Amino acid sequence: MTEHVDVLIIGAGLSGIGAAHHLQAALPGKTYAILEARETIGGTWDLFRYPGVRSDSDMHTLGYRFRPWTQAKAIADGPSILRYIRDTAAEAGIDRHIRFRHRVVSASWSGEDARWTVEAIHDGEPVRFTCGFLFACSGYYRYDAGHLPDFPGIERFGGTVVHPQHWPEDLDHTGKKVVVIGSGATAVTLVPAMAGKAAHVTMLQRSPTYIMSLPAEDAIANTLRRLLGARRAYPIVRWKNVAAVTLFYRLSRRRPRLVRSIIRKATIRRLPPGYDVDTHFKPRYRPWDQRLCIVPDGDLFAAIRDGRASVVTDRITEFTETGLRLESGTELDADIVVTATGLRLLALGGIRLTVDGRDVALPETMAYKGMMLSGVPNFAFTIGYINASWTLKADLVSEYVMRLLRHLDARGHDQCVPVNDDPDVTEQPLMDFQAGYVLRSIEEFPKAGSRTPWRIPMSYAHDLVDLRYGPIDDGVMRFSRRPVPREAARRSA
Numbered sequence: 001m002t003e004h005v006d007v008l009i010i011g012a013g014l015s016g017i018g019a020a021h022h023l024q025a026a027l028p029g030k031t032y033a034i035l036e037a038r039e040t041i042g043g044t045w046d047l048f049r050y051p052g053v054r055s056d057s058d059m060h061t062l063g064y065r066f067r068p069w070t071q072a073k074a075i076a077d078g079p080s081i082l083r084y085i086r087d088t089a090a091e092a093g094i095d096r097h098i099r100f101r102h103r104v105v106s107a108s109w110s111g112e113d114a115r116w117t118v119e120a121i122h123d124g125e126p127v128r129f130t131c132g133f134l135f136a137c138s139g140y141y142r143y144d145a146g147h148l149p150d151f152p153g154i155e156r157f158g159g160t161v162v163h164p165q166h167w168p169e170d171l172d173h174t175g176k177k178v179v180v181i182g183s184g185a186t187a188v189t190l191v192p193a194m195a196g197k198a199a200h201v202t203m204l205q206r207s208p209t210y211i212m213s214l215p216a217e218d219a220i221a222n223t224l225r226r227l228l229g230a231r232r233a234y235p236i237v238r239w240k241n242v243a244a245v246t247l248f249y250r251l252s253r254r255r256p257r258l259v260r261s262i263i264r265k266a267t268i269r270r271l272p273p274g275y276d277v278d279t280h281f282k283p284r285y286r287p288w289d290q291r292l293c294i295v296p297d298g299d300l301f302a303a304i305r306d307g308r309a310s311v312v313t314d315r316i317t318e319f320t321e322t323g324l325r326l327e328s329g330t331e332l333d334a335d336i337v338v339t340a341t342g343l344r345l346l347a348l349g350g351i352r353l354t355v356d357g358r359d360v361a362l363p364e365t366m367a368y369k370g371m372m373l374s375g376v377p378n379f380a381f382t383i384g385y386i387n388a389s390w391t392l393k394a395d396l397v398s399e400y401v402m403r404l405l406r407h408l409d410a411r412g413h414d415q416c417v418p419v420n421d422d423p424d425v426t427e428q429p430l431m432d433f434q435a436g437y438v439l440r441s442i443e444e445f446p447k448a449g450s451r452t453p454w455r456i457p458m459s460y461a462h463d464l465v466d467l468r469y470g471p472i473d474d475g476v477m478r479f480s481r482r483p484v485p486r487e488a489a490r491r492s493a
Contacts, residue, residue: 004031004115007405008034014081055075062081115132137381140345140445142345160335163340182339182341183293185294211267246461263287270298270302323337346441366454407479
């Protein structure tokens with residue numbers, strides 16, 4: 001039996017639950033369902049279970065616009081974020097619309113019927129849904145496997161090797177020598193979190209990353225919440241933090257030497273006297289060529305200062321029976337090696353799209369406003385910012401989709417599709433970002449364009465005006481009604 005809904009949302013993580021909340025609030029008469037491949041709500045925040053897992057954005061911007069973050073810690077731990085998402089779903093009754101263990105494999109659009117037919121696998125069996133609008137909120141991480149380089153000799157290592165994306169519940173690192181390979185957000189989170197119990201934790205990096213310390217608690221936010229209450233304080237704090245992040249990002253792009261100097265001086269203050277900052281904390285690239293790593297209350301620097309952790313900047317020659325041998329000739333003993341070597345991206349969750357029998361090759365499409373695909377009707381997807389919190393963009397995308405659906409209903413249209421017929425638009429990467437996980441997979445994603453509305457500015461202020469208030473019928477988005485069936489046409493005649 002095929003189930004039909006007005007809107008089908010793919011993914012029950014931060015974006016999917018937010019999209020459902022926006023849909024219920026803006027268009028309560030619409031029917032919808034959420035297809036979730038896993039067994040529970042939460043997406044990334046349920047998948048990652050490694051020690052210390054937390055946000056790398058403050059929760060006043062990573063939280064939903066419609067639901068204030070009320071906890072004292074602004075840089076929140078993973079379980080708290082997961083609770084926030086699940087509470088949002090439960091309180092709004094969204095959880096009743098979720099179909100768990102439904103992995104979407106394909107979606108085909110019929111212009112004649114003005115609907116999507118979505119094929120999924122549920123407990124090993126194929127199931128089918130149809131919908132008028134398809135909304136992909138599955139993020140861009142591949143959930144079944146992280147990135148693991150080909151390390152020579154890894155098979156002969158006598159200890160435990162673990163990737164953060166698949167953390168064993170029974171892994172005990174108490175009193176163990178731990179080597180964490182990597183220098184990104186996951187590594188700088190793991191090192192201080194494991195250092196409390198481990199004999200010693202070494203962060204082994206090929207090259208340094210920009211790392212900044214921020215207070216775990218936002219004193220202004222906590223004060224305003226006490227004085228004004230959560231509802232009134234939340235938008236003030238949200239805009240304060242948006243402004244701070246935006247200004248720092250722009251300063252980084254315009255005055256990279258100044259920002260590099262600011263970060264360096266702050267790093268020196270938190271490390272032991274005489275520490276070799278140039279070797280371990282002086283990146284080769286400019287600030288914000290890659291995402292900055294945030295450490296709450298300087299916990300990574302504190303672990304280094306106390307001697308519980310250390311940083312080694314070198315390259316791996318091979319694994320040995322007892323650890324790792326490096327290019328410098330140094331050998332690192334280890335009982336546990338954590339390969340925090342990055343994630344793998346997967347465009348639209350690996351879903352195969354077809355439009356009127358034609359396969360959609362994603363790299364041949366262009367992203368309209370960073371959220372729809374040229375030539376693909378009644379379809380939207382969510383990808384957040386790389387220079388600010390994910391949810392800032394996710395909220396705006398959902399708001400725009402609600403405006404678009406309302407526009408369709410008001411004018412009696414069945415279909416909307418962005419069409420790129422501007423010969424002056426040139427292709428650009430969807431994410432102009434130098435992080436390894438992006439560079440490894442960006443060619444599999446849709447393209448951005450050189451001109452509006454195909455250009456992706458990565459600016460919340462720009463998107464706020466464009467997506468919340470800009471015209472829906474802008475000449476690029478085309479609207480139509482589905483053809484009248486011949487029998488119906490003859491009867492009406």
